[in-house]
Amino acid sequence: MSANEWRKLFPILDQEVNGKPLVYLDSAATSQKPIQVIEALDKYYKEYNSNVHRGVHTLGTRATDGYEGAREKVRRFIGAKSTQEIIFTRGTTTAINTVARSYGMANLSEGDEIVITPMEHHSNIIPWQQVAKTTGATLKYIPLQPDGTIDLVDVENTVTEHTKIVSVMQVSNVLGTINPIKEIAAIAHKNGAVMVVDGAQSAPHMKVDVQDLDCDFFAFSAHKMCGPTGIGVLYGKKALLNKMDPVEFGGEMIDFVGLQESTWKELPWKFEGGTPIIAGAIGLGAAIDFLEQVGLDNVLKHEHVLAEYAMERLSELDGVTIFGPKERAGLVTFNLDDVHPHDVATVLDSEGIAVRAGHHCAQPLMKWLDVTATARASFYLYNTEDDIDAFLKGLTTAKEYFGHVF
Amino acid sequence: MSSNLDQLYRQVIMDHYKNPRNKGFIEDNALTINMNNPTCGDRIQLTLKVEDGKIESAKFDGEGCSISLASASMMTQAVKGLPVEDAVKLAKIFYDMMLGNDYDDESYDLGDIEALSGVSKFPARIKCATLAWKAMEQGVGKDEEEEE
Numbered sequence: 001m002s003a004n005e006w007r008k009l010f011p012i013l014d015q016e017v018n019g020k021p022l023v024y025l026d027s028a029a030t031s032q033k034p035i036q037v038i039e040a041l042d043k044y045y046k047e048y049n050s051n052v053h054r055g056v057h058t059l060g061t062r063a064t065d066g067y068e069g070a071r072e073k074v075r076r077f078i079g080a081k082s083t084q085e086i087i088f089t090r091g092t093t094t095a096i097n098t099v100a101r102s103y104g105m106a107n108l109s110e111g112d113e114i115v116i117t118p119m120e121h122h123s124n125i126i127p128w129q130q131v132a133k134t135t136g137a138t139l140k141y142i143p144l145q146p147d148g149t150i151d152l153v154d155v156e157n158t159v160t161e162h163t164k165i166v167s168v169m170q171v172s173n174v175l176g177t178i179n180p181i182k183e184i185a186a187i188a189h190k191n192g193a194v195m196v197v198d199g200a201q202s203a204p205h206m207k208v209d210v211q212d213l214d215c216d217f218f219a220f221s222a223h224k225m226c227g228p229t230g231i232g233v234l235y236g237k238k239a240l241l242n243k244m245d246p247v248e249f250g251g252e253m254i255d256f257v258g259l260q261e262s263t264w265k266e267l268p269w270k271f272e273g274g275t276p277i278i279a280g281a282i283g284l285g286a287a288i289d290f291l292e293q294v295g296l297d298n299v300l301k302h303e304h305v306l307a308e309y310a311m312e313r314l315s316e317l318d319g320v321t322i323f324g325p326k327e328r329a330g331l332v333t334f335n336l337d338d339v340h341p342h343d344v345a346t347v348l349d350s351e352g353i354a355v356r357a358g359h360h361c362a363q364p365l366m367k368w369l370d371v372t373a374t375a376r377a378s379f380y381l382y383n384t385e386d387d388i389d390a391f392l393k394g395l396t397t398a399k400e401y402f403g404h405v406f
Numbered sequence: 407m408s409s410n411l412d413q414l415y416r417q418v419i420m421d422h423y424k425n426p427r428n429k430g431f432i433e434d435n436a437l438t439i440n441m442n443n444p445t446c447g448d449r450i451q452l453t454l455k456v457e458d459g460k461i462e463s464a465k466f467d468g469e470g471c472s473i474s475l476a477s478a479s480m481m482t483q484a485v486k487g488l489p490v491e492d493a494v495k496l497a498k499i500f501y502d503m504m505l506g507n508d509y510d511d512e513s514y515d516l517g518d519i520e521a522l523s524g525v526s527k528f529p530a531r532i533k534c535a536t537l538a539w540k541a542m543e544q545g546v547g548k549d550e551e552e553e554e
Binding site: 340341342349350359363366373 | 414472
């Protein structure tokens with residue numbers, strides 16, 4: 001199948017916005033959903049909505065099978081050893097916060113270090129700032145190269161024997177940089193630190209194998225990979241998760257409850273307090289089925305072609321600054337001279353083209369780039385070269401429009 | 407191009423963006439308000455000189471899109487010389503304009519501000535236009551708190 005055929009499976013893309021065919025270039029913020037995922041959610045609510053892991057009735061069993069079946073799909077999708085290592089969370093943010101609150105707060109103290117990079121999303125910065133504040137640990141940053149990549153020499157120089165946690169995004173949501181996670185994880189381990197990976201922008205677009213990466217924790221969100229909002233995954237190595245305390249307490253996660261003390265269920269449920277995100281997990285399972293049908297290698301190849309094409313077309317325009325390295329994932333972050341990115345986005349929107357403008361939840365990176373905001377076009381399997389042509393035409397219009405009014 | 411877009415980016419707005427009025431910082435004994443639009447990174451620093459319940463002068467500095475900076479420029483012009491309570495009333499009129507509601511265009515001379523009425527057709531941009539006004543409201547609120 002080609003992108004044009006994949007595209008037909010996404011009902012939302014077949015519409016006009018402001019009188020123009022929709023060109024959706026904001027998949028790094030959230031992806032659109034194929035009909036298979038929408039139907040899986042619909043079927044769950046119409047046919048077998050029920051709470052899981054309790055009661056003996058038939059619907060409860062079907063819902064439990066659906067929920068736990070999704071966990072097995074996730075396990076296979078990222079190459080984990082066991083479903084005990086797959087914890088459903090609200091998203092990447094909650095997954096990283098779980099590691100910070102449970103592992104970070106318990107294992108760090110004054111003199112210890114947490115190492116991250118300036119390109120991280122706020123959700124991989126602030127949880128560590130909080131851990132540092134509470135425990136007295138130091139938060140350190142691996143410096144970036146001028147093109148927005150990480151040099152392993154800098155990793156070697158930043159990570160020390162005092163480092164307890166290294167946390168890095170696999171793909172940058174702004175620069176499109178693909179970081180050498182496997183190599184960084186090896187340096188972390190050599191120094192006795194655990195490796196946390198923010199996979200929000202990688203899991204949707206490339207084959208992830210947590211055992212090959214040898215990361216200790218890996219976090220991602222369903223909604224950026226054709227699945228529903230409100231659900232994500234924390235993968236953690238079993239030996240670590242077993243030693244960690246839950247961060248949310250209540251129903252579903254308990255073994256025995258007494259008046260003064262309680263005990264927890266085994267993994268992964270001890271980390272899933274409360275009625276879980278049942279429909280979300282089933283939707284994520286359907287999204288994984290869809291992505292495996294398309295083939296993640298095909299997704300990556302397709303986006304690579306689109307990114308190259310977009311860069312080539314953008315270089316034809318005068319007064320465009322592109323941020324990030326030449327070798328990149330399927331997104332382009334840019335600014336037009338003399339036109340603020342919000343104004344670019346508004347003009348593009350009037351042409352039916354959806355892009356993101358702002359700081360992309362990466363204020364430290366904006367500071368590093370010495371800009372206050374940028375515009376970003378991000379691609380997914382349903383985008384085509386026609387979308388990029390429309391985007392370029394829209395940018396030309398924006399340039400002419402603001403050139404004219406000034 | 408759509409006429410909505412032309413309404414949004416009217417000449418007078420672009421003029422305020424390119425040639426902002428009252429850009430700068432009031433040095434002596436002024437109220438200083440820093441405000442961000444956390445969703446997009448726009449930033450304004452507003453300084454107000456309030457004497458005897460009247461805004462003697464207003465200056466701003468900041469970074470942002472054409473709408474937020476033009477609106478800040480227009481706001482400083484509009485509130486200069488107004489009693490604080492009138493400036494606050496004017497802010498309410500401006501918010502009505504932004505929400506696309508009927509607004510009072512008789513009590514005050516709205517001048518250039520009315521050029522921003524096209525923003526109401528662009529819900530995602532309303533916060534850009536209201537940032538400077540929110541900063542002004544916070545500033546005069548602070549002033550009142552201090553007097554109490």
